[in-house]
Amino acid sequence: xxxxxxxxxxxxxxxxxxxxxxxxxxxxxxxxxxxxxxxxxxxxxxxxxxxxxxxxxxxxxxxxxxxxxxxxxxxxxxxxxxxxxxxxxxxxxxxxxxxxxxxxxxxxxxxxxxxxxxxxxxxxxxxxxxxxxxxxxxxxxxxxxxxxxxxxxxxxxxxxxxxxxxxxxxxxxxxxxxxxxxxxxxxxxxxxxxxxxxxxxxxxxxxxxxxxxxxxxxxxxxxxxxxxxxxxxxxxxxxxxxxxxxxxxxxxxxxxxxxxxxxxxxxxxxxxxxxxxxxxxxxxxxxxxxxxxxxxxxxxxxxxxxxxxxxxxxxxxxxxxxxxxxxxxxxxxxxxxxxxxxxxxxxxxxxxxxxxxxxxxxxxxxxxxxxxxxxxxxxxxxxxxxxxxxxxx
Amino acid sequence: xxxxxxxxxxxxxxxxxxxxxxxxxxxxxxxxxxxxxxxxxxxxxxxxxxxxxxxxxxxxxxxxxxxxxxxxxxxxxxxxxxxxxxxxxxxxxxxxxxxxxxxxxxxxxxxxxxxxxxxxxxxxxxxxxxxxxxxxxxxxxxxxxxxxxxxxxxxxxxxxxxxxxxxxxxxxxxxxxxxxxxxxxxxxxxxxxxxxxxxxxxxxxxxxxxxxxxxxxxxxxxxxxxxxxxxxxxxxxxxxxxxxxxxxxxxxxxxxxxxxxxxxxxxxxxxxxxxxxxxxxxxxxxxxxxxxxxxxxxxxxxxxxxxxxxxxxxxxxxxxxxxxxxxxxxxxxxxxxxxxxxxxxxxxxxxxxxxxxxxxxxxxxxxxxxxxxxxxxxxxxxxxxxxxxxxxx
Numbered sequence: 116x117x118x119x120x121x122x123x124x125x126x127x128x129x130x131x132x133x134x135x136x137x138x139x140x141x142x143x144x145x146x147x148x149x150x151x152x153x154x155x156x157x158x159x160x161x162x163x164x165x166x167x168x169x170x171x172x173x174x175x176x177x178x179x180x181x182x183x184x185x186x187x188x189x190x191x192x193x194x195x196x197x198x199x200x201x202x203x204x205x206x207x208x209x210x211x212x213x214x215x216x217x218x219x220x221x222x223x224x225x226x227x228x229x230x231x232x233x234x235x236x237x238x239x240x241x242x243x244x245x246x247x248x249x250x251x252x253x254x255x256x257x258x259x260x261x262x263x264x265x266x267x268x269x270x271x272x273x274x275x276x277x278x279x280x281x282x283x284x285x286x287x288x289x290x291x292x293x294x295x296x297x298x299x300x301x302x303x304x305x306x307x308x309x310x311x312x313x314x315x316x317x318x319x320x321x322x323x324x325x326x327x328x329x330x331x332x333x334x335x336x337x338x339x340x341x342x343x344x345x346x347x348x349x350x351x352x353x354x355x356x357x358x359x360x361x362x363x364x365x366x367x368x369x370x371x372x373x374x375x376x377x378x379x380x381x382x383x384x385x386x387x388x389x390x391x392x393x394x395x396x397x398x399x400x401x402x403x404x405x406x407x408x409x410x411x412x413x414x415x416x417x418x419x420x421x422x423x424x425x426x427x428x429x430x431x432x433x434x435x436x437x438x439x440x441x442x443x444x445x446x447x448x449x450x451x452x453x454x455x456x457x458x459x460x461x462x463x464x465x466x467x468x469x470x471x472x473x474x475x476x477x478x479x480x481x482x483x484x485x486x487x488x489x490x491x492x493x494x495x496x497x498x499x500x501x502x503x504x505x506x507x508x
Numbered sequence: 509x510x511x512x513x514x515x516x517x518x519x520x521x522x523x524x525x526x527x528x529x530x531x532x533x534x535x536x537x538x539x540x541x542x543x544x545x546x547x548x549x550x551x552x553x554x555x556x557x558x559x560x561x562x563x564x565x566x567x568x569x570x571x572x573x574x575x576x577x578x579x580x581x582x583x584x585x586x587x588x589x590x591x592x593x594x595x596x597x598x599x600x601x602x603x604x605x606x607x608x609x610x611x612x613x614x615x616x617x618x619x620x621x622x623x624x625x626x627x628x629x630x631x632x633x634x635x636x637x638x639x640x641x642x643x644x645x646x647x648x649x650x651x652x653x654x655x656x657x658x659x660x661x662x663x664x665x666x667x668x669x670x671x672x673x674x675x676x677x678x679x680x681x682x683x684x685x686x687x688x689x690x691x692x693x694x695x696x697x698x699x700x701x702x703x704x705x706x707x708x709x710x711x712x713x714x715x716x717x718x719x720x721x722x723x724x725x726x727x728x729x730x731x732x733x734x735x736x737x738x739x740x741x742x743x744x745x746x747x748x749x750x751x752x753x754x755x756x757x758x759x760x761x762x763x764x765x766x767x768x769x770x771x772x773x774x775x776x777x778x779x780x781x782x783x784x785x786x787x788x789x790x791x792x793x794x795x796x797x798x799x800x801x802x803x804x805x806x807x808x809x810x811x812x813x814x815x816x817x818x819x820x821x822x823x824x825x826x827x828x829x830x831x832x833x834x835x836x837x838x839x840x841x842x843x844x845x846x847x848x849x850x851x852x853x854x855x856x857x858x859x860x861x862x863x864x865x866x867x868x869x870x871x872x873x874x875x876x877x878x879x880x881x882x883x884x885x886x887x888x889x890x891x892x893x894x895x896x897x898x899x900x901x
Contacts, residue, residue, distance in 0.1 A: 120535060120536075122535060122536075122537055124537045126745065127535075127536070127537055127538065127745070127748060129535070130535055135532040135533075136532060138531060138532055138749065139528040139529060139531055139532035140528075141702065142513060142515060142520075142522070142523055143513075143515075143520070144515055144517045144520055144833045144835075145520070145703070146835075146836075147827075147833060175568070175569055175570050175573075175703065175704050176568055176569050176573070176727065177568050177727075177744040177745040177746065177747075178744070178745065179726075179727050179743075179744040179745075180568075180569070180727045180744075183726050183727045186726075187724070210726070211726050214724050214725070214726040215724050215726075216724065301745070303745060303748075309534065309747065309748050309749035309750075310538070310568065310745040310746060310747055310748055310749075311568050311704050311746075311747030311749070311750060330724065331580070331607050331608050331609065331723065331724065332607070333572075333576050333579075333603070333604050333607040333608075334569065334570075334572050334573045334576045334728070335727070350572075351570040351571070351572040351573075352519065352520070352570040352571065352572075352694070352696060352703040353570065353703060353704075354570075354702065354703055354704030354747065354750070355520060355696075355702055355703055356531065356702035356703075356704070356749070356750075357702075357704060357747070357749075434540075440537045440540060442537075442539075443539075
């Protein structure tokens with residue numbers, strides 16, 4: 116059969132066609148009334164999507180750029196910071212904070228595990244200027260307890276910075292209510308457009324902290340971007356095509372929510388939850404192991420490769436036989452796990468189809484597979500979820 | 509008449525349709541053999557386009573991101589640096605170097621002027637770690653003498669960093685021969701694609717300097733990008749859609765050069781030179797003043813607004829009457845000048861058409877204009893240029 120190329124990777128994710136077309140058609144100068152109106156709309160939509168009353172800042176960069184902003188703008192050399200780490204992106208916080216001269220302490224769990232609020236409580240000190248964590252560790256699929264950790268920081272002067280690059284659009288957050296000071300997202304994730312834009316919402320407490328933070332920053336200067344953002348502008352030439360794509364993606368989500376963007380975002384979260392639950396049921400039916408069984412998130416499902424099988428071979432088989440790109444493990448998990456994404460533009464057909472393909476791929480490794488068993492398990496989850504969904508018939 | 513929206517701004521510039529389509533169609537994961545092959549090809553094409561044997565580094569950022577990289581990777585706090593400044597982008601070098609704790613000295617000329625090698629010679633000291641300059645000052649249209657200034661630095665330990673964001677594809681450089689240590693470009697300029705990618709070529713001498721440079725950098729870490737670039741990868745998720753667009757743009761330029769990308773780049777430079785010469789002849793025929801008369805570049809032509817006329821009104825008239833977006837002055841030149849771009853995807857029809865529109869716009873300000881006079885002057889320049897061009901019939 117022919118093989119269409121399809122991404123099942125936790126970023127870049129599948130693209131929204133109307134956003135692709137908006138991107139191709141966008142031919143705008145960034146210092147025009149037309150673009151200022153578009154940019155202001157996108158910044159306002161980002162606030163709604165994140166679910167915050169704080170100002171949101173947009174950078175032309177990948178998500179790591181916004182992570183860097185949350186270090187360089189909030190710290191001075193020598194500051195003590197606490198990092199929650201149980202995967203590759205937790206380690207990125209450590210590297211970033213060290214690059215900016217911070218004294219880094221880490222609350223660490225093994226890859227595939229989560230870090231509990233109790234573990235954080237034992238390490239947290241009043242001298243910690245900032246706590247850096249992930250909402251969803253993209254390298255393992257584990258979801259960390261942002262609410263529980265945020266509660267520990269209430270009444271302290273430790274700022275809470277959350278990389279929610281694969282968390283936004285897959286997890287419910289009460290950003291302001293919980294006291295998240297900075298929450299970070301990226302364009303190639305649940306918002307269904309290509310990589311190249313990063314964004315973050317910043318609390319008043321964090322804006323205050325910046326006044327005294329002494330680390331150098333220029334391209335990622337949050338205060339400068341906030342000032343220009345209020346006028347519908349970016350400090351430097353923005354990725355105009357991607358801004359147009361993002362506007363189209365929010366229009367789609369608004370439509371999904373019956374005219375309400377926040378409701379559309381919740382549809383997206385429920386969608387990812389259902390796709391993840393279907394995939395977990397399939398994994399179980401096949402006798403495979405969930406890598407992050409303790410706290411599996413909805414952004415992606417990480418699956419432990421069967422004993423004796425390099426997960427790279429599974430990734431290759433998906434691509435060569437079906438044109439489907441699933442993700443290998445990253446860093447030390449390469450060869451050990453493979454990852455299937457649910458965040459963003461994946462529907463029932465995508466989900467059931469990749470599970471069908473998984474059965475053939477596993478059978479191809481010599482494992483005994485009853486064809487249809489995983490698909491059926493996933494269908495039952497779907498049937499149950501749609502029965503309980505509002506508006507189900 | 510209907511009004512098509514068209515950019516005549518010195519970035520973003522007019523888009524190459526095949527690049528727009530490539531961008532919309534690009535649906536790739538960045539850690540695949542397919543993308544590594546594309547990325548490696550684009551990095552190799554960038555070397556050819558820049559005309560250097562040095563490694564080229566690509567960032568998902570606007571041009572300012574690569575400018576920041578040339579400061580944070582090459583300096584330590586307290587370093588003495590020399591900045592050549594005669595416009596808004598020269599001032600950006602000053603701000604950037606200050607943000608990273610450098611001691612900044614400046615060789616300054618007025619907006620619209622150039623800075624001569626003689627002026628630089630008088631300020632240059634052996635203690636200057638780096639000299640930062642523009643090849644083409646986008647805010648004024650002036651071209652600085654990169655070759656002349658590079659010659660002064662020969663045999664010194666002062667590195668030469670050139671922002672050629674509007675210089676590349678509009679100016680001939682002998683990057684390696686002249687001893688340019690870092691030369692910087694951006695995607696939304698002569699390469700005819702939207703903003704969102706910045707690139708720079710880095711000399712061996714500059715790579716050496718980085719070993720000891722103590723300023724913090726992470727997202728813009730050049731050495732890390734070089735290491736990953738050698739494997740066809742970027743350190744962080746790149747703007748895959750724009751990388752695909754850039755590949756399409758280089759394919760177009762290769763075709764223009766009869767299969768030779770360097771020749772295609774030279775076609776692009778000659779094209780900009782002709783469009784600029786046509787525009788200058790039109791300006792003269794209309795009795796207007798070139799703002800950068802001493803050293804007008806081919807990237808854009810800056811025109812002084814007639815006495816008593818705010819250039820913003822001229823910009824508005826171009827847009828409202830003809831759908832054409834020309835640029836106002838920036839910073840202190842706002843209201844004083846307007847700027848028409850030639851870099852990238854502008855042909856004879858674009859050039860003659862905007863000159864025709866200029867006549868109507870000027871007539872609309874109450875100025876006496878003989879319709880057709882500027883167009884004719886420009887046509888004569890074109891006729892002369894095409895007579896002397898290789899292959900002319």
